[in-house]
Amino acid sequence: MxxxxxxxxxxxxxxxxxxxxTELNYSNPFELLVAVTLSAQSTDVGVNKATDKLFPVANTPEAIVELGVDGLKSYIKTLGLYNAKAENVYKACQILVEKHNSEVPDTREALEALPGVGRKTANVVLNTAFRQPxxxxxxxxxxxxxxxxxxxxxxxxxxxxxxxxxxxxxxxxxxxxxxxxxxxxxxxxxxxxxxxxxxxxxxxxxxxxx
Missing domain, CATH: 1.10.1670.10 (Helix-hairpin-Helix base-excision DNA repair enzymes (C-terminal))
Incomplete structure (x- = not known):
């Protein structure tokens, strides 16, 4: 070629x-981070059905920490691997609150340090939310x-x-x-x-x- x-x-x-x-529904970098984390081995349509109910209730790191792991599971139980995903998203939210002033970081290193965030997820967030190439x-x-x-x-x-x-x-x-x-x-x-x-x-x- x-x-x-x-x-x-x-x-x-x-x-x-x-x-x-992206075909994932989101309105800010945090919602995108959560949606992409949930999308592993799930369809965008399936993720959107879950987050359309979750985000009106909890769309900040603090709100998801307050919701707790079990509370989060109740919104995402239709998704594959939902137990592990709930644990990862909850722990990632704790780190965002404690280390990043509840803001999603715009560097690969900081993103990949979050539970459940691998290289692919970091790249989606960097590209889609922060317009990095x-x-x-x-x-x-x-x-x-x-x-x-x-x-x-x-x-x-x-x-x-x-x-x-x-x-x-x-x-x-x-x-x-x-x-x-x-x-x-x-x-x-x-x-x-x-x-x-x-x-x-x-x-x-x-x-x-x-």
Missing amino acids: NKQKRQEIFARLRDDNPNPK TMAVDTHIFRVSNRTKIAPGKNVLEVEKKLLKFVPKEFLLDAHHWLILLGRYICTARKPRCGACLIEDLCEFKDKTS
């Missing part, structure tokens, strides 16, 4: 969707990057580093969202919808579907 192809791929994705957004590689982005040959890699970190290197700078802030949406709705895992894809003629996947 050469530089010109990548330029054209992202130009088309931008023209089609100039202001891409990071690349959160989930299963969709990993698949699309390898299948199209935009940024092939053996693991998520390798793909992340290649995307940061190869995606033209003018597209870097929103590339994460475009690639996720492409993977979620068009370049699907079992059978990609190549005929409906904006970038079919630029993609280097050998086994395209009609």
